[in-house]
Amino acid sequence: MTSPVTQRGRGGFDLFRVLKQFGPLLFLFALMLVFAITNENFLTQLNLFNVARQISITGLIALGMTFVILTAGIDLSVGSLLAFCGMVAAVVAKGGTANTLSLSSNAGAGYGWGAALLAAVVVGTAAGFVQGLVITRLRVPPFVVTLGGLTIFRGLTLTLSGGGPISGFTPGMRWFGTGLVGPVPVPVLIFGLAALLCHVVLRYTRFGRAVYAVGGNAEAARLSGVRVDRVLVSVYMIVGFFSGLAAFVLAARLNSAEAVAGIGYELTVISAVVIGGTSLFGGIGGVGGTVVGAALIGVLVNGLVLNNISSYTQQVTIGLILIAAVAFDRWLKARARA
Amino acid sequence: MTSPVTQRGRGGFDLFRVLKQFGPLLFLFALMLVFAITNENFLTQLNLFNVARQISITGLIALGMTFVILTAGIDLSVGSLLAFCGMVAAVVAKGGTANTLSLSSNAGAGYGWGAALLAAVVVGTAAGFVQGLVITRLRVPPFVVTLGGLTIFRGLTLTLSGGGPISGFTPGMRWFGTGLVGPVPVPVLIFGLAALLCHVVLRYTRFGRAVYAVGGNAEAARLSGVRVDRVLVSVYMIVGFFSGLAAFVLAARLNSAEAVAGIGYELTVISAVVIGGTSLFGGIGGVGGTVVGAALIGVLVNGLVLNNISSYTQQVTIGLILIAAVAFDRWLKARARA
Amino acid sequence: MTGQLAADTPVPPLLDVVGLTKRFSGVTALDNVSLDVRAGEILGLLGENGAGKSTLLKILSGAQSASSGSISFAGRPYAPAGPDAARQAGIVTIYQELSLIPTLSVAENIFVNRAPTGPFGLIDWRRMRRQARDILARVNLSLDPETPVSALSVAEQQLVEIARALSLESRLIIMDEPTSALTETEVQQLFGIMEMLRRDGVAIMFVTHRLEEASSMCDRMTVLRDGRLAGHLLRDGGRVPVPRIIEKMVGRAASELYARPTRRDNAGAVRLSVRGLRTVRAADAPHAVVLDGIDLDLRAGEILGLAGLVGSGRTELARAVFGADPIASGTIRLDGQLIAPMSPADACALGIGLVPEDRKQQAIFAMLPIRQNFSIAALDLFSDGLGVMRPGREGAALAGYRKAMSIRMSSPEQAIDGLSGGNQQKVILARWLARDPKVLIVDEPTRGVDVGAKTEVHQILVQLAERGIAILMISSELPEVLSVSDRIITMRQGRITGEMPAIEATEESLMALMALEARPGDPQ
């Protein structure tokens, strides 16, 4: 009597169980297919590398944000921190805040790209460390601490720069934003390597395991001997590090560090992570999804711009498609479960 | 031998147990004290009513957001929805999108403030309803749905208005933004009444308690017979309603509905709720805290402006003080525990 | 068999389940199960961990839906759309995994969705508190109804759940392991209430792994094995002997259970020594017991049983020693060295382990795979010097425990919340066994674990002790304490009230010590 049901259940079963892992990826492919059909320039190598380069900035930060969100935390300060680290890198690269506007690089004056890069990531990591300390020691929720960070770092950036941009870097520094290795843009290479590293850390190290455990159930993690506070401080340092790295790459790419850089990035970055399947309540997800999420957003914006869709319609479309992407993912998972 | 310890514990105990309930409020008072000392104009009736009127717009939305956050949800779309509802109200008030820029009110043409108000809250509530449905039926996380809403409603607003503002309303409508009842500005009155109503709903109705139950543990609430999905849809409708109401008041106050209205409000609003002690993980908090949180932000901005602190320094200070306010609250609660 | 029973009695069954099947992805949890329950009877539902008991009950309570099969309740077809519908129909459930809302007060949890209202439909808080107090009194729980549930012990939560269920109008009460966190006193109280309900014509379905309980309480028993019906057992005037139940459950003749493990005489030097331990009252657990001058010696190679009533402070003692809660004063020595574990991580590093009593809140990572749940306390052992995991080592260790404790899972990558309660408990035990600590504290180690596996767990504890590990075992099941421990101490109100070699102890003597009033002359 019940066997027909059983068989029907088993039939569709396996396919969905495999597919459900790849919801966002499938959606990304579908989207790319649509754009490939509607615009012949979409699938050109030039355009695809453009997209890849574009997503690499927010993508880098999204890698760090994945760690944070896996612990059920959040970091709203990344956009401001990016601006701040970029400004610091620029000041170092130019050797001070004077003479900041010459577009032509005046290599002699500054401290070179090495020092600038170091400054950016050190400042980013240190900012993350401080925020992590406030979160763990003073028990202020991450949302509040990093929202404070959002306005604090913006204020510091404006103070440091006086509101204006700092422009004109050495070719050595600019290579990190505009250079190529073979056919691959340097930012894409950096992003790719960083993603790989993060994936390995999350999946194959003790620290990665601890991140998932803290996000899955912080109290259980504590009672299992995980040093929860250390893990938390570390993830904010990681996202700070990546904000600094992204800041450096962005400044190198634009040949300029701007005080208004990164406004609103927090939402883009968190979207990439969440669309990639990482749960805001922690413990579920990973870096692979984040890369797909970042790519999905990048492709979407690029495809709409390529098709010269009006910016009003673009906004409506982007919103709808992002929701659809996640809805599709949920639907696949629900199918697999039933 | 143990009695000294016991006594010491008991001694501080009661004071802190009472105080811990009022962390944000105490902090607010301290802040007001500082501003009262540093600036003689701060405590004037005029200034205090200014502050109250200023916080009433985001405050109204924050009331609705309190419901959402109590269920462990979030609504990022409120700023865009505010712009959209405001634009709809303006179109209704002006009787169409033509002739939208005359600042002098042309009462004959439009449909009157009643219709405009109705349109704003109906559109807001309906938008919340749709978002709530997507969240509960398609199981898309609130963060994603309302982030989509954030761009969708902004796009719709721009489409509706063609990018420009719609200005010039009847005195009847403007009264809601600029009028006085006795000495009290109308927006403050509306905010006060709404806060009272929300407090009663949350504390003294089954629906209100169901909101807490869903946020405390949705699965347990379901097993206890709470219709979780209905509660969820309702809270998004409530925040939508308040976004519509706030939009109407804002348009009335500025005598203009702008397409760029409400940008970034989501963070201000959520801050007010969180600073007021409502947990982003749901189940804990209430409307009283939200009012205090909104007031804290409003007073802070006002006091810094009054003291002519430079805008950049202001941003840094605001960030630090918001973190300090919450840290103080946590410290009080932790003290009470010891 | 069902048919026979129905023919014998004129009363039609209140609940009739026919051919119920439930499939999860990859697992058939219930396979064509039929049973019935009549008004005024207590039906025991028994089976090994993962046999499908909870699944069956969840379907009846509307929490899950069946894949196929039919149910009728009170003569009408019954297919509840949700828990609310089930309740409307008159079926009330106490779930195995506690389902209270931690952020709300006890009173509110009792009255979720049905708070008493006054004028204008507004909630009448005062009436709610009063009624809550009355309801709590029925299970002899004298809690302030304003206390948030998050501050309650597992046992207290269990009692609140029971109280809530009793306060609902119902014709069938489903209880999934209601006694697993309770000590004898509370259990007897619950049984008293169940008797009363039975007399009032309420039907009860009752799941337990304490077979003595089942044997004494149930009018009939339905036994599940691997999701299939293994058979029914009738009281037939006398009690159903436990070995017969076991035979039905496991499908073969029962070996001797609760056999006192062979006496060992290998208690070595003092491993853990606690002197004058005191804790402070915490605001988030205001009514929790405060330890008041605990002195304790735990020797290498011995199993020290810790007995006490609910709220006697056993859990507090375990947590304090493990560094999970701050201590106010006192010393803890490990191998003679003064240690003051500031945190569980420190305790772990020193070689102390703790299996907590509250599995759901304090032990499992519900959404994570079994593998990660298993290895979290021993990451250093499963990784190399650089902190890179060695999945091979990890997998082999897990496979070993899976076999040793017969953990029923489909794969190590399965999320742990897909396991039955008992199997989850085994994974948590394995987590700490893998750590191989010097001192292992187990708080209700066999909560929800079936008879067979319980024996295995006991044997494992004994083996550990034989290897020189010092074990402190907290258990609310006196037979377990008696059979596994070498030495037993009892607690009451945060103090140690007695100590004796297990060989001399009896349930009666322990009960007497557990119930001992504070000695006269002691400061309050």
Next chain:
Amino acid sequence: QDRLTILGSVPNLGFPFFVHMLNQIKVEAEAQGVDLIESDGQNSAPKQTADIEAALVQGVAAIVISPLDVNALAPAIEQAIQVGVPVVTIDRRVDGVEGVLAHVGADNVKGGEAEAQAMIAAFPDGAKVFHLQGQPGAGPAIDRNQGVHNVLDPMADKYQIVFEQTANFSRAEALTVVEAGLAANGKPDAIICANDDMALGAVEACAARGFTDVKIYGFDALPEALIAVRDGTMAGTVEQFPGEQSRTAVQIAVAFAREGTQPAEALVLLTPVVIGPDNLDQAERIGETS
């Protein structure tokens, strides 16, 4: 011996253009010997309104303001006028409010028109054009866009806008948008941008593709853009003399507040000028580029 206090309010200090404006207000206020309350609208009409309200509480003698939005700031400005505080507006004129003491400005629509005219002058025979717009809904974005279209729409056959997108006044966004535009449409002859930041982003995008001869026009005449014009990477930028506007406005406001002097003209309009390589010396901030 009461020193006067005035309010100087600009829409958004995140942007260098307004930073310059406020700096010039500050300079002139010092020169005039008055105290200045500085206000940053932070891109929010309610915020700028609140700043005006706070200034009124403080009892300022005059208000010099560049309103974020001409309509939304009208009620606040009206309120100031009602309590007898003189208001001078800079850059953007508030319509329909009676009693504004004076307006000093260069019309953004006119500026947009001038920008488009400059492009036409460079390509008399027609051109393929990209157009980068500012933040949707923002006042200057709307006005500049309208100016550009006022000029180009009637000549749509000769000057085709093949690609028109917003880049939100942001350099980073302009870079990515132009990259996509180039991929989809190939090389344009000219790119018209609603501010200098976007123009500089467009410069980077074109440079990356080796399209160094695209004529790129910006708006605001920021020092960085002036350098780019001098170096030939940008073709031109629109100068609206924000510094002069600001200083004039402060002078008018202070004179009225001190002596009740009515301004000679209630409407001071500076004609926007497109700065190219030839007339760099006309740029207000050319001194900051050396």
